[in-house]
Amino acid sequence: MKIPRRWAGAGLGCALVVAGLTPLAAAPAWSAEAPADHVLRTGALEVRASGAFPQVTQYTDRSTGSVLHGNDTALTSLEINGTAQPVTVTSTKIDDSTVEYALTPTALSGVKLTARLSVKKNVVTLAFTAIDDPEKQVTTLRIPGQNLVTVSSADAGSGVAAANLSVDRAVSGDTFIPLTADTPLNANPVASNTILAHTGELAAAFTTNSLYDTSSGVSNKDGGNFWRQAVKDGENVEIGISSGQWLYRAKDSPITEDLPWVKVAITPDANGDDTVDWQDGAIALRDLRVAPNKGDQTPDNVITHIPFNFASQATHPFLRTLDDVKRIALNTDGLGQVAMLKGYTSEGHDSANTDYGDNFNERAGGLDELNDALEAGKKWNASFGVHINATEIYPEANSFSDELADENARGWNWLDQSYYMDQRYDRVSGELDKRIGELADATHDNLDFAYVDVYYEHGWLAKTLQDSLIDHGFRVGSEWADKLAANNTWSHWANDENYGGSTNKGVNSRILRFVNNTQADVWNPDVRLGTSHIVEFEGWTGQNDFTAFLKNVWTANVPAKYLQHHEITRWSDEAIVLADGVKVTGTTAANRTITVDGDEVLRGGTYLLPWSSKDKDKADKLYHYNPAGGASTWTLTDEFARNATLQLFTLGDGGRTKVGDIAVKNGQVTIDAKAGQPYVLVAGKKADTGSALPKKVRFGEATPVIDPGFNLTTLDAWNPSGE
Helix, strand or coil: CCCCCCCCCCHHHHCCCECCECCCCCCCCCCCCCCCCEEEECCCEEEEECCCCCCEEEEEECCCCCEEECCCCCCCEEEECCEEEEEEEEEEEEECCEEEEEEEECCCCCCEEEEEEEEECCEEEEEEEEEECCCCCCCEEECCCCCCEEEECCCCCCEEEEECCCCCCCCCCEEEEECCCCCCCCCCCEEECEEEEECCCCEEEEEECCCCCCCCHHHCCCCCCEEEEEEEECCEEEEEEEECCEECCCCCCCCCCCCCEEEEEEECCCCCCCCCCHHHHHHHHHHHCCCCCCHHHHHHCCEEECEECCCCCCCCCHHHHHHHHHHHHHHHCCCCEEEEEECCECCCCCCCCCCCCCCECCCCCHHHHHHHHHHHHHCCCEEEEEEEECCEECCCCCCCCCCCEEEEEEEEECCCEEEEECHHHHHHCCHHHHHHHHHHHHCCCCEEEEEEECCCCCHHHHHHHHHHHHHCCCEEEECCCCCCCCCEEEEHHHHCCCCCCCCCCCECCHHHHHHHCCCCECECCCCCCCCCCCCCCCEHHHCCCHHHHHHHHHHHHHHHHHHHCCCEEEECCCCEEECCCEEEECCCCCCCEEEECCEEEEECCEEEEEECCCCCCCCCEEEEECCCCEEEEEECCHHHHCCCEEEEEEEECCEEEEEEEEECECCEEEEEECCCCCEEEECCCCCCCCCCCCCCCCCCCCCCCCCCCCCCCCCCCCCCCCC
């Protein structure tokens, strides 16, 4: 076991002023009188916690005996409101897994802080449990120099992987730093959104509720969530990692923020490849992270489409959208879909779109017909979302006021001149939360997605918007992939190839996609993992080709969504390995291959993919698509291989149409397909086996007309009488 190194002034504590950060004087070496370390244990981890300051000095994995280092030098100060404040500290061991610290700044009268350092399984949490601040002096808090983990070139296989939110197709947001004696040093700390560290034996993942009160500087899209700095340690180079600043009291806010915390997960080899690297840390981060709200819906949200109402025309009233939902469901055998309504308020898109819940588009059917569509759509495996604006406000909005609108800051001018909003006033006045609450209260719970248009801000403004949406039950999406990033599950510019330039598309980060691929549709395209796309047919940007819409579903979305049902475990140039025996290889779309336990389920653009119907735990049907047509033979996965036959259906406007029963021979089937024709295969004898759809379809539901859009495959519903 390596003897812990000691250093004075190394790591973030010796940094120069950067991005508004105040340097700390070099911390003194421990004296003989320094309190002894506290030893904390779980079944997975042994942690040595300083008795002199809330920090870890060493982590030991109990299964392997391997060690990671934290801080070997006791700190003596907190940074409060950007200024280093000396503190007196006492510590008490509460139990075998918890130490409590009382910290008293010597120069801030009346201020006292209480923190606990605790261990649960393989996770160490430092959390402030109380801030006594009777005179409301504390606004921000930081612990410069508190290296949560320190890795060194002295330890074989050490490295750091950091990710930022690049949305440039040509520029990765990832930085991979192998630690050697020649690793470049950092004169100042470097910020990142996400960070992982490892030696050749253990990896560490980190999460924090770090927050800044502005939308500039360190709180930009890449965030000051974590800071790192490479410094010399004798002949070696080491990198220490610390949490970014915490916000306790935002400007003008009547309430304080959540108390600060940071967590560290320690793991040995997590993916069974006999190597410890950043990918093991990324796997640990999945359990550690605060995942996007309702991000677990992402794999089943196969289709997102945009019904569009604009300029008082109401070309897609809510009940017509319900018919579109049914038409999509029939053509796809009930694949999960999200109808994101643009123009649900006032006179349509970009009209009073800050009136979230009290100004519904009457020309499109009003609130009653909107709720009729929401409720009925649920039976067709469809959920709904709405387009809202929290940046600009229009004069015709009920919510328009002199306090909210800045008359000197003009925004989008399409049908009317908009004005940028005073977003801080919107928050602290409670008006934003009130409007979001009105939307939640007025609508059926199947409206569970809020797409926030043209949102630019970061930091506290962005967090409080997300908090309000989540508190009222909404999943969050945004126009741009790097905005509202903590909870952004769907980005328009990432999914729409016709939108934006190449410098503002999906998130370009292997690290972030490794961690969150199953949680969000915000990604830069990847040849092997694929990417969901939107091709519209309901009027958005003039698109009205339903055939093109369906082609995109089968060629792009279904393969990408199949993979999103399985977490990534290894990512190399040769292959991406996912959970449940799934593996994908290839360097182009033409030679991409997906296998399950070694058997192909996709080759190029042709596939036979196992799929689980709504509310089913196991695959109960297979989707087949062959863009060129012709016969192809497939080895079935375990759920289907023991059947003697499978029913084969084409899919179209009428739903399933049976082609016949095809034989299963030695666990294989051969399908002779028409070019570009989607099929579904199911076991059993009933035609509706594996289908989550209602047995009867009624187009024109909740209207006086049956099949007003001629969506049925016959004219039997049309029996006019009279003149």
